[in-house]
Amino acid sequence: MSRARDITAAIKQKIDKIIFNSLPDQDKVNEVQLLYDMMRDYPNRSGKGLRPTQCVLYCEAFGGVEEHALRTAAALELFQNWIVIHDDIEDGSYLRRGKPTLHCEYGIPLAINAGDALAGRMWEMLLSNEDELGEVKTLRLLRLFLNMLHRTTSGQHIELSWVENQKWELSPEDYMNMCRNKTAYYTCVVPAIAGATIAGFNGDFDEQIESVGLELGVAFQIRDDILNLVGDVAKYGKEIGGDIYEGKRTLMLIHCLREASETDKAELLRVMSKPRDEKTEDDAARVMELFEKYDSIGYAREYAREMANAAKEGFEKLSFPGPLEAVEDLKVLIDYMVDRDC
Amino acid sequence: MSRARDITAAIKQKIDKIIFNSLPDQDKVNEVQLLYDMMRDYPNRSGKGLRPTQCVLYCEAFGGVEEHALRTAAALELFQNWIVIHDDIEDGSYLRRGKPTLHCEYGIPLAINAGDALAGRMWEMLLSNEDELGEVKTLRLLRLFLNMLHRTTSGQHIELSWVENQKWELSPEDYMNMCRNKTAYYTCVVPAIAGATIAGFNGDFDEQIESVGLELGVAFQIRDDILNLVGDVAKYGKEIGGDIYEGKRTLMLIHCLREASETDKAELLRVMSKPRDEKTEDDAARVMELFEKYDSIGYAREYAREMANAAKEGFEKLSFPGPLEAVEDLKVLIDYMVDRDC
Secondary structure (H helix, E strand, O other), X not given: OHHHHHHHHHHHHXXXXXXXXXXXOOOOOHHHHHHHHHHXXXXXXXXXXXXXHHHXXXXXXXXXXXXXXXXXXXXXXXXXXXXXXXXXXXXXXXXXXXXEOHHHHHOHHHHHHHHHHHHHHHHHHHHOOHHHHHHHHHHHHHHHHHHHHHHHHHHHHHHHHHHHOXXXXXXXXXXXXXXXXXXXXXXXXXXXXXXXXXXXXXXXXXXXXXXXXXXHHHHHHHHHHHHHHHOOHHHHOOXXXXXXXXXXXXXXXXXXXXXXXXXXXXXXXXXXXXXXXHOOHHHHHHHHHHHHHOOHHXXXXXXXXXXXXXXXXXXXXXXXXXXXXXXXHHHHHHHHHHHXXX | XXXXXXXXXXXXXXHHHHHHHHOOOOOOOHHHHHHHHHHHHHHHOOOOOHHHHHHHHHHHHOOOOHHHHHHHHHHXXXXXXXXXXXXXXXXXXXXXXXXXXXXXXXOHHHHHHHHHHHHHHHHHHHHOOHHHXXXXXXXXXXXXHHHHHHHHHHHHXXXXXXXXXXXXXXXXXXXXXHHHHHHXXXXXXXXXXXXXXXXXOOOOOHXXXXXXXXXXXXXXXXXXXXXXXXXXXXXXXXXXXXHHHHOXXXXXXXXXXXXXXXXXXXXXXXXXXXXXXXXXXXXXXXXXXXXXXXXXXXXXXXXXXXXXXXXXXXXHHOOOOOOHHHHHHHHHHHHHHHHOOO
């Protein structure tokens, strides 16, 4: 674990420097200063840097140099930051990286707008690749990020519409499809393909990399959902049980609804269907009891382990022309992403 | 007026075809179909097409061909559509182009996400210029749009933070600065510079065009603010008096607050400071009375006229290498933008 943290910390430090140099800092119009402060808020909260680290390591593993991947890696970090500003509003989340979400601090209107402004800085970061990577690769990376945005908004839409339409009858496959789009693309698939692209690999391995990234990303999200139930808030940084309050259709919930007796299922639905503000701590505890009764967390853990193993097997089959060290670091990182405790 | 409508209608038709061909249509996952429908919703409501029309005409006036400007013009229309999805949420608006705003129809979470998804399609549209315009112009247009996004989000932030912080002591200059950023850049400056860029003019006239666009854009926004008070809802498409309910700091309000007696000013502030849901029709009528008492609408009209005249004078000084017809059409369009009744 600490080895993985060393790897990500070293890269994160370089990325952060690029990000904070690129974000606007001071403005003579007083009101705009607040916008700039809001844009720097989430990037300033210490994220793990898993996405940029993968991008840099994949670039090296495919024979490229770190320096060439840093701006794209920074753009991935900016993507994560602006999209979660919007996601936090959409999900009604209270905590992000241990502090109140941006809209809880500044209100929804300013937060939506700050997310849009930060998105602009992400595209700008990608465009700034032109000098070092040339026009063709720069445009290719822009297209890759656009595909990522399409996927992520589709996945987020699916999840939100389940909540909006009170849809509960879902299968693990429904969850997988949502999760691949919502999380796996931007968390694992695109960081890897971007790294390969920067190193000069034009689509040769895309399908294999995509398959590894999708499995790894789903395993990562399931792990995240489990930590949301059983994690340590000081480490995890989000509200423990937040997914229950927000009515999220996690793999645990889907499993429990399918396995539970009629009575238990009815109770689970009654509690989960309540609006967020009406759910009590007792409600959340009751959901946890039912998850335990039907071993739904055990089921999800097993599901995630299988996904992680499939990802690792797929990864072993990739042939990397670059240095062994980067490949070894990637393996450490992959293990960390599916076994982390925060 | 009808001449201006003929000009815009002809171009809007071509733009719409490109937009609807590019937006995703059908998806096998049921929930995603709703996202696609939401993305098509605002583009389907008949906007006037002022921004794309300017882009095409400026391209022609600078000696370029219409065909080359159409995709960028379509991207401008997409910008307007996704940004107003978010603005409508931020401003708490109820009506857009004569129908309920997207978030009133589908809720805030899905609407924020649909705006983000539509933004992705705008960037994709710009990237699709590559085949016809080449890499250099494509990248230049992307940078221009990024600058537009920075400006627009700054302007929107300024206006929102006035509302958020209950700031009322504002000068016409404060309004101008907000309005140039929020409206003028994307409504007039960028359509013109984009057209010139496509035609092959690389920054030679940018400052002059920018100055014309800023004046025209401010005149356009003041006209919009006046129509918001005195317009015909069937033509205007937004809620009449909506700006009063939303607490917008229009030029009329700023003027009235500066001119009114202490008693009238106190009353105006008392009414305007109420949360949107607590404002009554009588409140809105009382604000209108005070605007009339101090001739604040007359002041704004005069201000807009001066801005419009300055814009027209600046426009006359531009030397266009392209056909006279495009220049004449632009003049008709400019007159329409500052004198329109809807």
